[in-house]
Amino acid sequence: MTNFEPLKEKVWKAAQKSNKEKFDYYCNKLMQKARDDWWRLGWNVYPKNVDDVLKLIDNLAKEAHKSWIKAMKCGDAPAEDVSPGEGFALCAKLIREAIKNK
Secondary structure (H helix, E strand, C coil): CCCCHHHHHHHHHHHHCCCHHHHHHHHHHHHHHHHHCHHHHHHHCCCCCHHHHHHHHHHHHHHHHHHHHHHHHCCCCCCCCCCCCHHHHHHHHHHHHHHHCC
C-alpha cells in the first residue's frame, strides 16, 4: 500500500514555515508519487456490464474536466477551448453508438 503521509507531512511543514521552494518541491514529489501509483486503481474496477464501463468512462470525463478547470484557475494548465475530459466523453459516445448500431 502506498503511504503518502511522509510527503504530506513535509508539504505541511514547508507551508507552516512559508518555505515556498520546499513547499513546491514536496508538492511535486507528492504528485509524482500519485502518478506513479495510479495503476493501483485498477484493482477497484469491477464492471459487471457495458453500462458500468460507460458509467466509468463518463465519470473519468467529468473528473478530468473538473480537475482541468481547477488547474486552469491556479495557472497550472493552459486555458484551452476544448476540455481534456472530452476525449473520455468521445470514447463513451463511440461505444454507445457501436452498441446502438450493432
